[in-house]
Amino acid sequence: MxxxxxxxxxxxxxxxxxxxxxxxxxxxxxxxxxxxxxxxxxxxxxxxxxxxxxxxxxxxxxxxxxxxxxxxxxxxxxxxxxxxxxxxxxxxxxxxxxxxxxxxxxxxxxxxxxxxxAPGWLSGVVDRIRAEGPAYGRSDVGRGVRVQVEFVSANPTGPLGVVNARAAAVGDCLAALLEAAGFDVEREYYVNDAGSQIERLGRSVEARWLELQGREVEIPEGGYRGEYLIDVARAYEARRGDWARAADPVARAADMGRFAVARMVESHRELLEAYGVRFDVWFSQEALMKTGALDRTLADLEARGHVFRRQGALWLRTTAFGDDRDRVLVRSNGEPTYFLADIAYHRDKYARGFRHVIDIWGPDHHGYIGRMMAAVAALGYPRDALEVLIVQMVRLMQGGELAKMSKRRGQIVPMADLLAEVGRDAARFFFLMRSAESHLDFDIDLAKHKTADNPVYYVQYAHARISSILRQAGTASGPGAPGENNAEHRLLTAEHRLLTEEAELALVRRLADFPEEVAGAALARAPHRLTRYAVELATAFHKFYDTCRVLTDDERLRLARLALVDATRVVLANALGLLGVSAPDRM
RNA sequence: GCGCCUAUAGCUCAGAGGAUAGAGCACCGGCCUCCGGAGCCGGGUGCGCAGGUUCGAGUCCUGCUAGGCGCACCA
CATH class of the missing domain: 3.30.1360.70 (Arginyl tRNA synthetase N-terminal domain)
Incomplete structure (x- = not known):
């Protein structure tokens, strides 16, 4: 495989x-x-x-x-x-x-x-950047190909954890990169709101709800023991308690399951939005199954001759497509597997017109890649129709030790706790500093530093410092309508050939690299390259700032340098924007 | 046992088949009459081991070693 x-x-x-x-x-x-x-x-x-x-x-x-x-x-x-x-x-x-x-x-x-x-070969870049503004860095290498990026897709049975936060940062940034590279991108979140886990969720809520009624109840076998379900049970009592007390237990548990899912999904959506991640589509597994998609998918696979019966179950011959063993689609008890549902889901993605689908999965699913790729091939789609990226695990480090942010041992650390601790900008930046497929040690102490040793502050500081210079120069930061008398207008007359210092040329060179960095990071599925670039650009700027005075008495040099500084502001803002990190004018 | 991932500086990690392998952290030492010092400069005997492909390998292939993860008619 x-x-x-x-x-x-x-x-x-x-x-x-x-x-x-x-x-x-x-x-x-x-x-x-x-x-x-x-x-x-x-x-x-x-x-x-x-x-x-x-x-x-x-x-x-x-x-x-x-x-x-x-x-x-x-x-x-x-x-x-x-x-x-x-x-x-x-x-x-x-x-x-x-x-x-x-x-x-x-x-x-x-x-x-x-x-x-020739030394001035890039002298046109500064004007080009300032003219293109937010569009500088965009390209058309994707030629408008429709791509779906599906990420996070956490089960609606519990709170989001830090790995979900990492996946959210990676998926969102990758989607932004692909957009900038000229692909037609949709961000999708798959809601696993069907199946036995939802039954277990409902029974777990029911147990908590019964506790609130003063009854002593065990949380069912395989149920969810997290205390967050107590809140869910309370909310349920407030909303539907009277009905529930009179209801049939089976219907009641099912109702609680639906209620809990809706509430969980809503809280996930809110948390992700606070994190700066918005999905175009929240795709419900239950809604798909109601359309009979499982039967159609099964019929399709059978028609293609890849399904066989063994020991009372229906199997997909995934070994014909590189998997190391065949997989069950329908159990001998007649229940479809999660795998069949997933195949139906992917079939639906292609039916919706995506030429290319990128799934971003957590570390616990890498064993699943082979069968999913095989299934897509069995459906007759080309080998490159599906691409699976694995976002690896996160270890939170504090004081050089594994952080003990979770109250109980072995419990996952909630994403919300991490955000409360380090903030959205630092979290996103740190998650995007390493390649997604390598394990990440998240240094909480460093992320909280408001000093230059913290890379996110280092980059943001460069932007704030630029804004400060432009304020002092009386130059509007940003592409406002320039009055003919203000500095913004006069920057258009800047003579870029006056930029001859090594630090100036090095900075121009880094600015010129940006479109390739964006397209390269998109095609290599490597958001971390962009983070690195942002740090390097900030370094180039700080070096320039240290050796070249911008606000000099030499009017021509001052204009040339102001234009360079403004171009740097544009690129820093564009890079941070793609990362989903704010670009502050003041800190 | 089988499969996948990883192995680069004290630590965390970049590295797109090219020439002398880079950042950050940590540690030590310098730099403010001046635009934000949240900055800049300097300090380094490192690609797990062994073969192979190539004019050229940290990068590709094979084997080995070590660590992590996965191997359900679970979701």
Whole structure:
């Protein structure tokens, strides 16, 4: 079983940097074509290079190796049986860089082509960012493909825990990234409001309710023992107590189950909204089942010939699609499994028109991926129609120890408690600092620090500091209508070629990277890259601030730097916006 | 037993087949007549082990070791 990763290609060519890479790649390709035509490179060279697309142009890690490097010669050398450096020399001799801001090209190391660009090659970026504003960073690599991201989807039988908080941050940010990258995204929450767990929930509420009536009752086997159900029972008593006392016990427990689910779902929705996460669709499992979706799904799978009967049960032959064993759809007692319901749910997703579905699951479900992928394949959908991401577990650390936030041992820590402790911004930022699939140690002490060692404050501080500078300069922060006399208007005349300090150029360079960072993070399903970028951008700004005075008496330099600072504000705000973290003007 | 994930600096973690592997925390030492010091600068014998593919491997493949998780006619 291999997990499908969907339309993932971590390399994208968008934004100012990507556009330059594409232009350089074209120039290299033209040089190779020219050399091949002259017989100085074998005919297959061009074909090999085309197979690389523009992926052979990269950004060298080390400064001093140019602004860009091409590995074309290295890749041609083997198949063409040439010495890499020699191939590089041939390419360079044919390079036509007219119209490109390239100062010089060097052959370096084993055969890299290093391009050194003219110092002002990014001088247009500042205006571009300030003109695009909130749209800067968006691209169309997704080409409007409809994608659904389903996440959190916690059972409505108890409060949300910290893993749900992590999944919410990851799912919401991933959805935002995909939107920014040009996909047509819907956020969905699946409500498991059917099945035996809801019966157990109802009986558990009933037990609490009977307790409130002064009766001593055991919570049923397999029931939910959390004290939150006492509140549910109280609310139920207030709303439907009279009816319940006269009602048939079976109907009463069922009614309590429905009541508890509605209440739980509502509290989850409220908590998530307070966390800044809104779903487009809250999808009810019960509603789906009422439409007969299970029967239709079963019939579909049978028609496709993947269902068989064994020992009185109906099975899906998932082993035909990479699973390591076959799975039961309908138990011998006639009860459908949760698996069948899940297949019906996914079938419904595709029926609703999604070309690509991303499920974000908790760590306890990774064993479920194989059968779900197999089921989607059995339904006849392409292998990349479904993609499952696992958000790994969270350990809360405090004072270097496992935090004891939960009152009882082994009990999950409620999401609400964590938010009350560290706040929404810190929680979201910290959950997005690590790749979703690796275990996370959440440092509560650090998250609460209001100092620079706390990354979220460090980034927000950069934004607040910028706002302060712009306030002092009399520049409206934000794209208001500029009066012709104010500084906002005069920034349009800023001369970006005056930005020559190393710290200034480094900052411009980081700003120029943003669209590629966004698209790359979206395609790689890696929101944590964006968090990292935000920190790096803040660092670049603070370094600039430390070495370059913005509000100088030199009017022209002052305008140039103000424009740069304002562009930085835009990008920081856009990055924080995608992360779901606030960008304060004051702290 | 089988499967999946993880293994990178004292700690927590980035790392997109490229050149000399990076951040943050912690620790030590510097920097404010000036736009917010919630800042900046400096200090580092680290890719679990062994093979392989490649011009080039932390990255891909195989085996091993260690940790985590999963392996229901549960949801």
């Amino acid at each position: 291999t997990q499908q990763s969907g339309p993932v290609s971590a390399r994208t060519r968008v934004g100012p940097v990507g556009e330059m890479q594409t232009a350089l790649a074209r120039a290299v390709a033209a040089a190779v074509a020219g050399a091949a035509a002259e017989g100085r490179l074998p005919p297959e060279a061009l074909e090999i290079l085309e197979g690389l697309g523009d992926g052979h142009v990269e950004v060298p890690r080390e400064s001093g190796r140019g602004d860009f490097a091409s590995t074309a010669a290295l890749r041609l050398a083997g198949p063409c049986r040439l010495a890499p450096r020699q191939a590089a020399e041939v390419v360079v001799s044919r390079l036509d860089l007219s119209g490109l801001p390239v100062d010089r090209v060097e052959v370096a190391g084993p055969g890299f082509l290093n391009f050194f660009l």
